[in-house]
Amino acid sequence: MTRLLLHACCAPCSLEPVRLLTDEGFEPTICWTNPNIQPADEHDRRLAELRRWCAAEGIPLIEAAEDTARWEATVAPIGALRREMRCRACYALRLAEACRVAVDEGFTHIATTLAVSPYQLFDTCNDVLERLARAHGLIPVVRDFRPWYPEATRRSRELGMYRQNYCGCRFSAAEAALDRARLRDERRAQHQRGDT
Numbered sequence: 001m002t003r004l005l006l007h008a009c010c011a012p013c014s015l016e017p018v019r020l021l022t023d024e025g026f027e028p029t030i031c032w033t034n035p036n037i038q039p040a041d042e043h044d045r046r047l048a049e050l051r052r053w054c055a056a057e058g059i060p061l062i063e064a065a066e067d068t069a070r071w072e073a074t075v076a077p078i079g080a081l082r083r084e085m086r087c088r089a090c091y092a093l094r095l096a097e098a099c100r101v102a103v104d105e106g107f108t109h110i111a112t113t114l115a116v117s118p119y120q121l122f123d124t125c126n127d128v129l130e131r132l133a134r135a136h137g138l139i140p141v142v143r144d145f146r147p148w149y150p151e152a153t154r155r156s157r158e159l160g161m162y163r164q165n166y167c168g169c170r171f172s173a174a175e176a177a178l179d180r181a182r183l184r185d186e187r188r189a190q191h192q193r194g195d196t
C-alpha cells in the first residue's frame with residue numbers, strides 16, 4: 001500500500017475518494033485544512049462530521065493549520081465576480097498547506113476530495129494541485145471522481161451525514177442561494193405553463 005495524503009473538504013465528499021483510492025492500492029490519511037469555510041459554526045460542523053466518520057472508519061485524520069486571516073487578505077478581495085480567480089487562490093491556500101503537511105509527514109503522494117463535486121472548478125483545482133505537488137516534490141494523484149458524486153450523495157444520506165448546500169465561503173453561500181431561487185422560479189414557471 002502507498003501512503004497518500006488526501007486533502008478533504010468535508011465528510012460526504014471523502015466517501016468515494018477514500019473507497020476508490022483504497023481500491024487502487026493507496027492508504028489514505030485525511031488532511032483537513034479549510035480556512036475558507038464560513039461562518040465558524042459551519043466550519044466546525046463540517047469538521048466534527050469528518051472527525052466522527054474518520055474515527056468510525058479508522059482513517060487517520062490530520063488537522064492542519066488554517067490561516068483565516070490570510071484567506072481574508074488574499075482570497076476575499078478577489079470578490080464575487082471573478083470566481084475562477086477566487087477559487088484558484090482558495091484552492092492554492094488550502095492545498096499548499098496540505099502539501100506542507102505531506103512533506104513534513106513523509107508522504108510521497110497527495111490528492112484532494114475537491115475533485116468529487118461537479119460544482120467545483122475541476123480543471124482549476126487539478127491544475128493547482130499538480131503545480132503545488134510538483135513544487136513540493138510530491139506526486140499528485142489526479143482522478144475524476146465526479147461520476148461518483150451521485151453515489152457519494154446516496155451514501156452520505158444513508159449514513160445520516162451532515163450535508164452542506166454551498167461550497168464554503170460567503171460568496172458561495174450567496175451564489176448557491178441565488179441558484180436555488182432561480183431553479184425554484186423555473187419550476188414554478190414550468191408548472192404554470194402546465195409543463196409538469
Ligand code: SF4
Nearest residue numbers: 087090167168169172
Ligand atoms: S466558492 Fe469554494 S473554492 Fe471558491 S473561493 Fe469560495 S470556498 Fe473557495
